[in-house]
Amino acid sequence: MRTYEELFIVKPDAPEEEVDQFVEQLRTQLTTGGATVDKVEKWGKRRLAYRVDKYREGAYVLLEFTAASEVVKELERRLRVADLVIKFLTVRVDHTRKRLEKRKKQRDKRAAKRAASAPPPSAAVPGAPGAVHAGEAPAMPGQPKES
Amino acid sequence: MPEFKGRPGSAGQRPTGGDKAVVSQKKQYFRRKKICRFCVEKMDDINYKDVKTLHAFVAERGKIVPRRISGVCAPHQRRLTDAIKKARNIALLPFASQG
Numbered sequence A: 001m002r003t004y005e006e007l008f009i010v011k012p013d014a015p016e017e018e019v020d021q022f023v024e025q026l027r028t029q030l031t032t033g034g035a036t037v038d039k040v041e042k043w044g045k046r047r048l049a050y051r052v053d054k055y056r057e058g059a060y061v062l063l064e065f066t067a068a069s070e071v072v073k074e075l076e077r078r079l080r081v082a083d084l085v086i087k088f089l090t091v092r093v094d095h096t097r098k099r100l101e102k103r104k105k106q107r108d109k110r111a112a113k114r115a116a117s118a119p120p121p122s123a124a125v126p127g128a129p130g131a132v133h134a135g136e137a138p139a140m141p142g143q144p145k146e147s
Numbered sequence B: 001m002p003e004f005k006g007r008p009g010s011a012g013q014r015p016t017g018g019d020k021a022v023v024s025q026k027k028q029y030f031r032r033k034k035i036c037r038f039c040v041e042k043m044d045d046i047n048y049k050d051v052k053t054l055h056a057f058v059a060e061r062g063k064i065v066p067r068r069i070s071g072v073c074a075p076h077q078r079r080l081t082d083a084i085k086k087a088r089n090i091a092l093l094p095f096a097s098q099g
Helices: A016-032 A069-081 A094-117 A119-124 B008-013 B051-055 B074-089
Strands: A002-010 A036-052 A055-067 A085-092
Touching (some): A085 B074
């Protein structure tokens, strides 16, 4: 099971109910395929950066779900044949999420370490100018002093 | 400021760091060190949906700004190009804007 993001553009002249209905259809298709829909987000109408099928603007819809890869294939097929949709993009997000979480954890850990080691050196700085050189390494938080 | 008089590598306290600044004696020019915006802001996530951020890194005609100009570090530039290309694909950013 992988987490995906599906961003697609709906024709701007499509009525609201029709879009909702279409999204609902997709949702049922996903859930019957064994997927869980985590988020449905409608961004509303936006100007497109370039013309797509003669349209200069479109309504964006973001779908987030966890599914197996076959389900995604089916979803993409559906989007391709749907008249309402003019463009879509599928992005796998679980990998990047994992990476970001790891990074964040590292960041927090490092910040905690720095907070613990910072106060004593800052108190030592107002010493004599001659002592600066010796006290330099702990005074600079940017220095990798553990190594 | 006696604290700043240490080795040149110890300038890490100043975020705009002049440690790579070149001041030659013949030609008096000063190159300010470019810094990676994503590193400074501790922004790990460069998302293709975040058009506002991405917009700062595409030129007028829609080209991706090279990192020799923007100063973005290599790992972040890699993710940035990725995000910009995805955004182009879904018409959030132009492939080429007419001008």
